Amino acid sequence: MAENETLGLLSTKQLQVPRVQEMYKLAERLTAGEKFSEFVEPDTIPSADYRQRIERILMRLGLIESFGGPYFFNMIQHAPSPGAAEALAHIAAEEIGHGRMLLECLDPLGVEYRSAAREQYVATAEARKEALKLSDPGLNGPKSWEDVLAVTLLVDPAGILLVGARTMSQYGPLARVSAETLIEERDHAAYWEIWGKEILASDEGRASLQRSVDKVYPGAMGSLGRPEAGNTEFIIEREMGIWTIDPAELQDILREMLEVTLPPLGLRIPDLEPDYRNAFW
Ligand SMILES: [Fe+2]
Numbered sequence: 001m002a003e004n005e006t007l008g009l010l011s012t013k014q015l016q017v018p019r020v021q022e023m024y025k026l027a028e029r030l031t032a033g034e035k036f037s038e039f040v041e042p043d044t045i046p047s048a049d050y051r052q053r054i055e056r057i058l059m060r061l062g063l064i065e066s067f068g069g070p071y072f073f074n075m076i077q078h079a080p081s082p083g084a085a086e087a088l089a090h091i092a093a094e095e096i097g098h099g100r101m102l103l104e105c106l107d108p109l110g111v112e113y114r115s116a117a118r119e120q121y122v123a124t125a126e127a128r129k130e131a132l133k134l135s136d137p138g139l140n141g142p143k144s145w146e147d148v149l150a151v152t153l154l155v156d157p158a159g160i161l162l163v164g165a166r167t168m169s170q171y172g173p174l175a176r177v178s179a180e181t182l183i184e185e186r187d188h189a190a191y192w193e194i195w196g197k198e199i200l201a202s203d204e205g206r207a208s209l210q211r212s213v214d215k216v217y218p219g220a221m222g223s224l225g226r227p228e229a230g231n232t233e234f235i236i237e238r239e240m241g242i243w244t245i246d247p248a249e250l251q252d253i254l255r256e257m258l259e260v261t262l263p264p265l266g267l268r269i270p271d272l273e274p275d276y277r278n279a280f281w
Pocket residue numbers: 065068094095098159181185
């Protein structure tokens with residue numbers, strides 16, 4: 001999708017929230033090849049504990065992104081037009097790529113990931129639950145076109161923040177791969193606005209989209225992670241510099257982004273608690 005098609009849209013405006021803009025500026029510096037002296041690289045990993053944590057993180061994130069392939073491909077069954085279907089297939093291909101880039105960061109660490117990746121490509125809810133220890137009953141994905149739009153309206157901006165947080169990591173390979181991913185996520189978060197015009201144009205359409213938004217919101221908010229207090233593993237990894245931004249702050253930024261998109265469309269930001277069952281932290 002050409003960049004100028006998305007200019008001036010609300011999905012573009014949500015990226016102008018200051019913290020999001022900072023993430024994109026950092027991503028552009030990293031993709032331009034800038035090196036940061038504080039980066040930890042595979043040959044400068046400071047401890048066995050650090051190595052274990054970074055291996056677990058790369059594997060888990062790589063598998064989650066890999067599952068995005070079949071997850072988006074399965075949404076094609078709800079697409080109302082060939083163009084909307086093709087755009088979903090395009091996102092699916094990029095998600096497979098995001099997973100591949102993360103998993104390939106395991107190569108210099110000598111960690112094998114191929115069979116685990118293949119399990120994600122199978123894409124059954126059961127396989128994924130087993131491999132990632134997830135509990136969300138909604139793993140089979142959206143059940144309607146409105147659900148597809150709600151996912152790209154809520155889960156994709158949350159994804160931008162999760163990838164943005166990875167871009168701010170001091171583990172060099174994770175930051176660099178995430179920078180490339182973040183640039184591609186721009187178009188993913190614009191999907192609903194380009195292909196959902198018909199739904200957004202009518203009162204009934206907006207009402208049924210609101211029902212999907214209410215359904216998807218708790219999981220999208222919860223995906224950002226439990227606030228730092230009460231999250232011991234996160235605190236340890238933050239002290240190591242693997243993470244540099246707190247999940248509570250990510251939740252605030254997501255709310256700011258949704259203020260930009262939902263109310264101008266005549267949609268409400270749901271007053272619902274985050275669902276942390278599938279949170280990374
Ligand atoms: Fe992705």
